[in-house]
Amino acid sequence: MITEKLLSFARETLNIEIIEAQRMHDRLDNSIVTACQLLLACKGKVIVAGMGKSGHIGKKIAASLTSTGTPAFFLHPSEALHGDFGVIETRDVIMLISYSGKTRELDVLLPLLEESQIPIIALTGNLSSSLARAATCVLNVHVEREACPMGVAPTSSAVNTLMMGDALTMALMRHRGFSLEQFARSHPGGYLGAKLLNRVHHVMRRGNQIPRITDQETVMDAIFELSRTGLGLTIICESENQIAGVFTDRDLRRWLLNGRKLSAPITAVMTNPCHLFSSDWCIASALEIMHKQRITTAPVVDPKGKLVGVINTHDLYQAEISYRGILPSTMNETS
Template identity: 65%
Template sequence: MSEETGIGGLLQGGRAAGADGDDRQTGAQGAGSDEELLSYALETLDIELAEARRMRDRLDGSIVRACRLLLDCRGKVVVSGMGKSGHIGKKIAASLASTGTPAFFVHPAEALHGDLGMIGAQDAVIFISYSGRARELDLILPLLAESAIPLIAITGSGDSPLARAAACVLDVGVEREACPMGLAPTSSAVNTLMMGDALAMSLMRFRGFNAEQFARSHPGGSLGARLLNRVYHLMRGGERLPLIACRGSVMDAMLELSRTGLGLVVVCDERQRVAGVFTDGDLRRWLLKGRTLDDPIIDAMSRPGYVLPAQWRAGAALEALHQRHISAAPVVDEEGRLVGAINLHDLHQAGIG
């Protein structure tokens, strides 16, 4: 290589090539079609789906061994991985934790600077590395082995240091990445994510983890509101409860409707049991018939009226009101006695809907 074609020449050549490349790229962008972009997207999905199918076809008893290892774990599951593997590891840890398997993510670099102390003797570790040769493993693997902490490897290399040190290996290897240069983890990233989901869902179903338990991990969302709240948590009681006795009049019911704004008045007998209900609609229909406000409420009310059990989940109560095309209902205890009332607004205000 002559002096002219040394480093400076290469840099100049690189800049020139880059400039030409930019021009070509700009020209290609101008000439490219929507069909071309669509074809790229479809090709990406086709490659990733094909690799996912290949992973499914070779899935064997290793997933069973991994599940058994985590079912036997008395501590927590610690998930770790570098780069893109780390991002996917965080999702896998979150999926495990929200479906009945206590788990958290530890970054390998942070583990080597103190966070390794977060891993206890009763824990199990899932380490994600497609090559199985992340540099951090040189220091982490001996420490895990010294403490006899079981290790599950999610990797594409069955003969890597990670695979050899693991009690169980989950193979996410691919023949082809969707990246045309074969550099960006695409098909392998999808396989890793799917393997994590397969692991989490298998454990969840084996444990019989149910929707209410799931909601306890998500109390701040609409799912938690639907499943954790009971009718008695949200119902109106005391002075907010629209109530009159069977001996009352339509006038008494109208005043209660106006006072509480629930859209419904509960008519009770002397034992505090619901005899019927009277709604805004009932009032309009009563007056249109030419009847008076002095008439007895027992002649105007709807019998017996739909009631909601206080112990019902709020989500089930909402569905029941929608199915019956009503906006409110009395709430009764296990003995059938009136304890409150609730309407759609109360449920929506609690984030249920």
């Protein structure tokens, strides 16, 4: 009985919030276009402010904007009234969040902002409020019903405000053509940053760890090199470390099954052309190609085409880089 009752309460909450979100979706108009244009034209900072629950949502909106190409920060209205208003400049745009539009701290700030002719984007549910009247642009987050049964806790209105912030953020991001790699650069300590910012030269094997022989050596020499490194591949080099081809475990099996001599020149059995990776490719792109081509090891070359290392999928996985569809095709650096 208790379980069913609690489940019913939770479902009712979600249903109310979904209905109110749909209402906001249906009345969305060019006001969000105006808001986007104000932010795109901003030469200074984007400042987000709000009190209480609106402030918590404002922090999230500011963080989302910042991580998707629109630098923003949250300013607490009370702190602004006690000295922090000095960070606001005439070239800035400020986003004020108040569902009632009658927050005392914001009411004190409004004349100062108007005097400085600073554009105001208001997120409010009260279009006749002092905030709405003072705003350059109003984003309407009105709800007919809060999910709170007493109608006092910000629920539906909080969801609408958050969704409006997301709509604004995503519209700006897509208009700017903000890329996955740019997103990763704003998250360098995260998993996505590791996948997209790390380069092949960060994890490739170098020096004596590279399995290689010259193009003057034999199949037997290549077998010794295969055994020494255990990477399943030997790189055959011409003069000045230019790559002539590769010799793999598969090449060896095919050669032996055909009854060929191990004293034969390696150039008679090597694979050419072969897959090469540039040292400055991002690891995720390299791993995507290796996955699609079903290869586990490949030579790495510098901009002049000279051998500088070897990359192995095991090393990539050790570096906590995994494929599993992390990149859209637009991130493939070989296309």
